[in-house]
Amino acid sequence: MYLKDHHKVWLGTGEEKAVYLQPSMANRHGLIAGATGTGKTVTLKVLAESFSDMGVPVFLCDIKGDLTGMCNAGKETKHIRRSIDNMGLDSMGYDYCAYPARFFDVYGKKGHPVRTTTTDMGPELLSRLLGLNDTQNGVLRIVFRIADDKQLLLSDLKDLRAMVQYVGDNAKEYKLTYGNISPQTVGAIQRALLALEDEGGNLFFGEPELDLHDWVACDENGRGIMNILECQELFQHPLLYGTFLLWMLSEIYEMFPEAGDLEKPKFAFFFDEAHLLFNDAPKALLEQIERIVRLIRSKGVSVWFITQHPSDIPDSVLGQIGNRVQHGLRAYTPADQKALRAAANSFRTNPNFDTEETLTMLGTGEALVSVLDAKGIPTIVEKVNILPPKSSMDAATEGDIDFAIKQSPLFGKYEEIEDKKSAYEELTEQRETEAKEAEKAKEKEEKAKEKEKKEKEKEKSKKKTSSSTKKATSAFNKTVNSAANTIGREIGKKVVRGIFDTFFKG
Numbered sequence: 001m002y003l004k005d006h007h008k009v010w011l012g013t014g015e016e017k018a019v020y021l022q023p024s025m026a027n028r029h030g031l032i033a034g035a036t037g038t039g040k041t042v043t044l045k046v047l048a049e050s051f052s053d054m055g056v057p058v059f060l061c062d063i064k065g066d067l068t069g070m071c072n073a074g075k076e077t078k079h080i081r082r083s084i085d086n087m088g089l090d091s092m093g094y095d096y097c098a099y100p101a102r103f104f105d106v107y108g109k110k111g112h113p114v115r116t117t118t119t120d121m122g123p124e125l126l127s128r129l130l131g132l133n134d135t136q137n138g139v140l141r142i143v144f145r146i147a148d149d150k151q152l153l154l155s156d157l158k159d160l161r162a163m164v165q166y167v168g169d170n171a172k173e174y175k176l177t178y179g180n181i182s183p184q185t186v187g188a189i190q191r192a193l194l195a196l197e198d199e200g201g202n203l204f205f206g207e208p209e210l211d212l213h214d215w216v217a218c219d220e221n222g223r224g225i226m227n228i229l230e231c232q233e234l235f236q237h238p239l240l241y242g243t244f245l246l247w248m249l250s251e252i253y254e255m256f257p258e259a260g261d262l263e264k265p266k267f268a269f270f271f272d273e274a275h276l277l278f279n280d281a282p283k284a285l286l287e288q289i290e291r292i293v294r295l296i297r298s299k300g301v302s303v304w305f306i307t308q309h310p311s312d313i314p315d316s317v318l319g320q321i322g323n324r325v326q327h328g329l330r331a332y333t334p335a336d337q338k339a340l341r342a343a344a345n346s347f348r349t350n351p352n353f354d355t356e357e358t359l360t361m362l363g364t365g366e367a368l369v370s371v372l373d374a375k376g377i378p379t380i381v382e383k384v385n386i387l388p389p390k391s392s393m394d395a396a397t398e399g400d401i402d403f404a405i406k407q408s409p410l411f412g413k414y415e416e417i418e419d420k421k422s423a424y425e426e427l428t429e430q431r432e433t434e435a436k437e438a439e440k441a442k443e444k445e446e447k448a449k450e451k452e453k454k455e456k457e458k459e460k461s462k463k464k465t466s467s468s469t470k471k472a473t474s475a476f477n478k479t480v481n482s483a484a485n486t487i488g489r490e491i492g493k494k495v496v497r498g499i500f501d502t503f504f505k506g
Contacts, residue, residue: 009022011371011387019369027300028321028322029297029302029305029323030322031306031307031313031325032305032327033324034308034327035329036308038362039327039386040306040327042393044067044272044306045067052223055224055264056267058224059268059269060228061273062232063231063272068103071100071226071391072392073391074096075394079365079388083365084388087387094390099226101225102227102405103228104228106234106240107203110398113203114244114414115204115206115210115414116205116247118154118159121243122144124284125246128246128281128282129239130192138179140164142174142181143164145178146163153420153423156422157197158202159422164186164190164193165190167181168183168187200237200240201240207419216267241276245277249292257299265302271306274305278313278317290314305321309329311343326368328360329359330360343359366385368381
C-alpha cells in the first residue's frame with residue numbers, strides 16, 4: 001500500500017515493525033520468490049497496486065488468469081479481515097477498490113492484440129526463438145543485413161521466409177560480400193520458421209505493431225494503468241513467452257531516455273516465471289540481458305522477477321537486484337537444500353532468527369523481506385506478513401474483460417491486421433518481373449531463331465531455285481543454240497538459195 005504522506009510503500013508487518021519500500025529505490029529492481037502456493041501473487045498485486053497508486057504505469061504477465069481481477073474491487077474474507085485487524089489497516093484508510101486495467105493478448109482473444117515486426121525483433125532474439133545453432137544464426141544475420149541493405153521491411157513471418165529463400169537462391173552472388181550461405185542452412189531456417197508458424201508465431205509478427213508508449217499512461221485520477229498481458233495460452237509455448245518478454249524489455253530500454261535518480265520509477269515491470277527468460281539462453285544473450293538490467297534503472301524503470309527459486313536467475317542478473325521478497329521454500333532434495341542455503345545466504349542476517357530454518361516454516365502470505373534503505377543499503381532481513389491487496393483476488397469474468405477492452409482508448413488501434421507492402425510483396429514482384437523479362441527474352445530468342453531459320457530456309461530455297469534456273473538456262477541455252485544453229489543454217493540456205501535463185505533468174 002502506497003502511503004502518500006510518507007512517500008513509501010508499505011509491504012508488510014513483522015512482529016516488531018513494518019517494512020517499507022522506498023520508491024526512490026524501486027528502480028534497483030526486485031525479486032519475488034517462493035514455492036507454489038506460498039503467496040507470490042499476493043505480493044505481486046500489492047506492489048503493482050502501490051505503483052499504480054503513486055502514478056506509475058505497470059506491466060503484468062497473467063499466467064494463471066487471476067490478475068484480471070485487478071479491474072474489480074476486492075471483497076472481504078475472514079482471512080483478509082484478520083490481516084486488516086492484525087495490521088491495523090482500518091486506521092490507515094484501507095479500502096477495497098478497482099484499478100485501471102488494459103488487457104492484451106498475443107492471440108487477440110482476451111485483450112488487444114500484441115504484435116511486433118520481425119525487423120524489430122532482430123536476428124538475435126529470433127535465433128533463440130527458432131532454436132538455431134551458431135552457423136544458422138550467422139546466416140540469419142546475413143539475411144537481415146541484406147534486407148537492410150536492400151531496404152526491405154521484414155514485417156511478418158512470410159516476409160522473413162521470402163527473404164531467406166531469396167538469399168538462398170542468390171547465395172553465389174552474395175558469398176564474396178557477406179559470407180558462405182549453404183542450401184542446408186537455408187533449409188534448416190525455413191523448417192524452423194514453419195514450426196514457429198505452427199505454434200501460432202505468425203499471430204505475433206505483423207502490423208500494426210505494439211507502440212509501447214501506449215503502456216506508459218495514467219487514468220483521470222492520476223493512477224498508473226495496469227497493462228495486463230494474458231499469458232495462459234502463450235505460456236504453453238515457453239520459448240515464445242520468454243522471447244516476447246526479452247523483446248519488450250529491450251524495446252523499453254531503447255524507448256526511455258536517461259533520467260538519473262528519480263523519486264519514483266517511470267514504469268514497473270513484473271515478469272512471472274522469470275526462469276523462462278534465461279533457460280538455454282546463449283552467453284551473448286545473457287550478457288545483453290545483464291547489461292539491460294544494469295542500465296535500465298537509470299532510465300527510471302523498475303524490473304521485478306517472479307520465480308520459485310532465486311537460483312533460477314543468473315548470478316550476473318541477481319547481483320543487480322536490490323529488493324527481495326522471499327516466500328517459503330521446500331527442501332525435499334539435495335538440490336532443494338542447496339537452493340535453500342543460497343537463498344538464506346543472500347540476506348543480511350537477523351540475529352533474532354535463523355534465516356535458513358525460517359524459510360522452510362513460512363506460511364502462506366508470510367515472507368522474508370529485505371529492501372534498500374534511503375541510502376541504498378540492504379536492510380536486515382525481516383519476517384513479515386504481506387498486506388492484502390485492495391483489488392479482487394478472483395479472476396474477472398469474460399464480460400468484465402470485454403467491457404474493459406471496448407472502453408479502452410486503444411480499442412480499434414490494434415484489432416485489425418494490416419498487410420502493408422513489405423519484403424514478401426517486393427520480392428514477389430521482383431520474381432514476377434524477372435519471370436516476365438525471362439519470358440520475353442525467351443520469346444525474343446525463339447523469334448530470332450525462327451527468323452534465322454526462315455532466312456536459312458529462304459536462302460536455301462533461293463540457292464535451290466538459282467541452281468534449277470542455271471540448269472534450266474543451260475539446257476535452254478543449249479536448245480536455243482542448237483535451234484539457232486539449225487535455223488541459221490536453214491536461213492543461210494534460203495538466203496544463198498534465194499540469191500542464187502535471183503542470181504540464177506537474173
